[in-house]
Amino acid sequence: MSTAIAISGVSKRFAEIQALDNISFDICQGEFFGLLGANGAGKSTLINIIAGLVRATTGSVKVLSYDVVKQYRQARQRLGVVPQELVYDPFFNVREVLQLQAGYFACGKANYRWIDELLELLDLTEKAKENLYALSGGMKRRVLIAQALVHKPDIVVLDEPTAGVDVELRKSLWQMTNQLHQQGMTIVLTTHYLEEAEALCDRIAILSHGKLKILDAKHQLLDRYPYRWLCLYFHQKFVVPDALQAKVVTQTEQQLTLKLHKQQDSIGEILEYFHQQGLILQDLQMKEPSLQDVFLELTQEAS
């Protein structure tokens, strides 16, 4: 697959702060890419460098083979960016804002039908004549997304699009990004909701303190985590053998959760032990690791 965004050796220094430290990786065309990391990890800085809003101290970024500084026209034309902050121009209404944004990208009246479609898609048709300041936060967020799509870019970068958004809108945003992805658009998403990244992204990069910690396909990332959880419910009181004490996560009178290593711990042996004690199992659950677990493990390692 060919490269949508090529990031090579990008570093960024803001006075004292090293916001990004020698980041290099590629995002492929048609990919749904997740960019994760704690607050201040450098996600927005990287996105802003891709978008040409911030200049890298060293290194370069290419969008569909166009350098974002030297060939900014071609690069920006192909890129749609949803900024993290809820920014808007209070002088204009929703439709005007979209028409202006389209105009900046040299799209003329031929584009107006697409604007209508976008309004419909984002459920903004009724608000088309409302001034931006009169919209709720979630609606402003939708306008931001429409603005990013107004020139039909090949790549969309969404910086925390679901922050502060209600469950319903979040679901519909997921649906929409999925739909765009299916139509062949490359999508880059940052989020703090790991279920979101897990549900949507093909590949995930994790930044920590400006460094690229992890870059892997989602499934490999999940497989890489060596633990899973076993949750046992008993009919009567039980005793945990010494050998298992270290693996206990939670324990109540009749319930026990163990964190088990996928290769080293045998579930069969554990069940056998309780069986020999004459304990009767009421229920049993296995929990596979989520992205959240992987993420926490990695960030704990880092700090």
Add this chain to the structure above:
Amino acid sequence: MNWVGMWTLFYKELMRFLKVTIQTLLTPVITSLLYLVVFSHVLEGHVEVYPNVSYTAFLMPGLIMMTILQNAYANSSSSLIQSKMTGNLVFLLLAPISNIEFFIAFVTAAIVRGLMVGFGLYIASLFVVDLPTYSWLWIVLFALLGSAILGAMGVIAGIWADTYEKISAFQNFIIVPSTFLSGVFYSINSLSEFWQIVSKFNPFFYLIDGFRYGFFGISDVLPFKSLLVATIFLGLLSSGCLWLLSIGYKIRQ
């Protein structure tokens, strides 16, 4: 060139002030008329700057030019600082618009605002003063140059400032004194030699002097000299501004 993009930005800048015309067009016209009433009431009959030109008539072109300059400046500077403070400048920075297109769109909108206010004040003044016209060509030329220069200064100030306070400091400590001390209310020939020399280092003086020449056919320095100075000044400011944009000063960290 991204013509559509540049046109759209120009149109947006135009709409921005046309949506609040009371504040952007009417208020400056009325303020300047008040100046006219007060100063001409106090000084009419006491001062004759040019032969056979009443003080009120003498004052008018200077007031019009001052109003043009201040409004051209206000247009680009306030638009930029507002966009920066509210963060919506990002939409423009994401677009494939070059520095020169950015610059031209902002300055042209500033020119239009300057000329509209100036023309409004001119029309209003016809009811108050008997203002001759010697040459529309010079009048329009200097109105264009003046508003372009101040539009460019507004862009520079808008790029540089990160608070409203800095914008108004720029306005109050640079723009207002330079316009007031540029011969709006007097001819520099009435000043002492020292202040005459100082005035000649003030580019605004040439704008007002050349503009006034368009009305009376009389001026303190040759209009061609004023034209030259103003053009060079505009060239310098534009290059400076384009350079700031090209290094991304403050707006693309």
